[in-house]
Amino acid sequence: MIREELARLTTETRNQRTMQIDRMSTGEILRLMNEEDQKVALSVKEVLPDIEKVVDWTVQALKRGGRIIYVGAGTSGRLGVLDAVECPPTFSTPPEMVVGLIAGGERAFVKAVEGAEDDPSLGEKDLRDIHLSPDDVVIGIAASGRTPYVIGALQYARKVGAKAVALTANKQARLSQFADLAIEVDVGPEVITGSTRLKAGTAHKMILNMISTTTMIRIGKVYENLMVDVSISNEKLKDRAIRIIQTVTQVDTETALRVLEQANHEVKTAIVMIKTESSYEKAKKRLDLADGNVRKAIEG
Known part of the structure; x- marks a missing residue:
């Protein structure tokens, strides 16, 4: 069942352009990776209408005292945490305004915690622990679109009444079934089969940048194109x-x-x-x- 599901995912498909990558020179590998990376921004362009809807939700959430909460495992979780922790120094936001949750807790940011992503109840538990409310927006990040930890988090978000968003790198992803809105950015097969820290990770980093930055602009954290709410900590x-x-x-x-x-x-x-x-x-x-x-x- 799992094997068949994985086989259908774009992120698990072999890239025909890189079948001989182990025979290439360093320069050839780098040029090929660069050519593949150039496809990422165009793929993100295709889902801009979905990103716009999410930003409308996050702006409304912050204005009514809610939060943006990223939830993910592995690379996806680290991307969410990274975006969250950059908001306070950049926009003088309180640490609790944008939150990043990663399967396995903070220690999983630097070292993988085996099995943490396979339990949907842990996704719910982590949201319970931060007292999820209907005013919040939960953005579940999973390149494969099938991570149980993230599915559990989105299921609980909808149960509470918070907005639930799925961010994946596969069309018709399983995760999308548990979301109020899905951003499915298809960047095509990875240079190294299944290594979603590459194009999928880059696409998701770009989208998280867009969501948090545009939200902060909309709530008055930027004047012209300047970070006028910068926190002076050094x-x-x-x-x-x-x-x-x-x-x-x-x-x-x-x-x-x-x-x-x-x-x-x-x-x-x-x-x-x-x-x-x-x-x-x-x-x-x-x-x-x-x-x-x-x-x-x-x-x-």
């Missing part, structure tokens, strides 16, 4: 914050630093203070009324 980020303020307001470095300190190291507030010539309190009020959107706060 000297590099402090320097970036000063440069962002200068870029937007055209003030000198000394002024940018002074206002940044007056704004409690909040880049968005500092920008609004300078652009509207207002105090910290008034700038904060403008931002509150604009739901954190810098452009709306400036334009009133």
Whole structure:
């Protein structure tokens, strides 16, 4: 049964272009991999309407106090965790706003935990442990589209009333049956048969980037194309914050630093203070009324 199911998956199909890859030179292998990788972005383009629907859900979820929760095993789980942990330093989000769950727990990020992905009840348990609510969006990631851990998580998400999204690399994937919406990105057979950390993993990384980044733009974490809600946790980020303020307001470095300190190291507030010539309190009020959107706060 499992063998027959796997045999039907695109991700388990042999790539006819790479049948002799073990005979190729280093340069030939690299060129062939690069040619295959170029197909990934075009495959992602085909599922943009589905990604758009998911982003609409995630924006609504965050605005009502919900969360984006990624669930996966192995490479898929690591991609979700990676996207989640990058949100706080990039967009100053609280750690609980975007969450990554991986089968086997945090230790599975650096070392495989055998059998963890084969139990659907563990997917449900992990969501129970973080108190899943109807306000959340759960995105189950599984290149094969059949991982039991992820299926269990999506089943529980729907039971609770949270939005359940399947992200796979196979059409008509089993996982999609348990989702409110499925993103099935078909990148074709892998260079090395079944090695979904390659094209499938790249496609999923691109899609997760799109979901989290577009969501953050939509909730006001970006002004123009600048990370105005960057968290200043080290000297590099402090320097970036000063440069962002200068870029937007055209003030000198000394002024940018002074206002940044007056704004409690909040880049968005500092920008609004300078652009509207207002105090910290008034700038904060403008931002509150604009739901954190810098452009709306400036334009009133």
